[in-house]
Amino acid sequence: MINRHTIFDYFTQIMIIWGISVLSLCFFCILFGDAANGYSSIFQLGSAGISIFTLIQFFALAVIITSLKFLFFTDMLIKNLSTVMRSVMMFACIILSIALFAAVFQWFPVNQIKPWLMFFICFFVCASVSVLVSVLKEKSDNRKMQEALERLKEEEL
Numbered sequence: 001m002i003n004r005h006t007i008f009d010y011f012t013q014i015m016i017i018w019g020i021s022v023l024s025l026c027f028f029c030i031l032f033g034d035a036a037n038g039y040s041s042i043f044q045l046g047s048a049g050i051s052i053f054t055l056i057q058f059f060a061l062a063v064i065i066t067s068l069k070f071l072f073f074t075d076m077l078i079k080n081l082s083t084v085m086r087s088v089m090m091f092a093c094i095i096l097s098i099a100l101f102a103a104v105f106q107w108f109p110v111n112q113i114k115p116w117l118m119f120f121i122c123f124f125v126c127a128s129v130s131v132l133v134s135v136l137k138e139k140s141d142n143r144k145m146q147e148a149l150e151r152l153k154e155e156e157l
Contacts (some may be wrong), residue, residue, distance in 0.1 A: 001102075005074075010066060017107060018062035025050050025058065040115075041106045057105050061097065068093050098123070 025042065033047035042054050072090040081089075098119070102108055108115035123153060 005070075010070065013066045013069065014062045014140075017065055018059050020126075021058045021062060022050070022055065025054070040108045042108075054105075057101060061101055064097050065094055068097070085130075095123065 015098055029050055030047055033043045033045070036043035037046040037070070038044075041064060044054075053134075068090050072086040072093075078086065097102070099110070102115075103110045108119070109114075
């Protein structure tokens with residue numbers, strides 16, 4: 001079955017990524033906000049909250065990530081590339097985008113190793129969960145499709 005995506009699917013994906021990002025920021029803000037105040041622009045309000053400017057930055061990043069997913073996982077632009085290579089290239093572009101945002105918006109001191117180490121740990125955990133959820137969803141969708149095909153075959157007999 002060909003799955004045609006609409007603009008609503010695109011916006012839904014943006015909102016999912018942004019929502020999870022904001023929820024994660026809230027969690028980190030509560031835990032580390034006061035300690036990170038002055039160290040990171042993300043935590044400029046300490047544990048009191050997240051600035052509107054930071055929320056807009058994360059929304060822009062969600063748009064970029066969703067656009068990269070569209071770019072790498074539709075056959076409109078990239079045709080003869082394996083799923084693994086598409087994934088590697090997409091994640092590399094996401095990391096570069098986040099690094100650019102970190103530098104431009106001073107999310108953390110980009111000349112220090114500890115913030116990068118923490119970033120890569122968080123990114124790896126989030127990316128792993130995302131990939132796991134995607135794989136489980138695909139298996140579930142395939143199982144449902146197989147069951148529907150079996151029911152259709154039984155009805156024809």
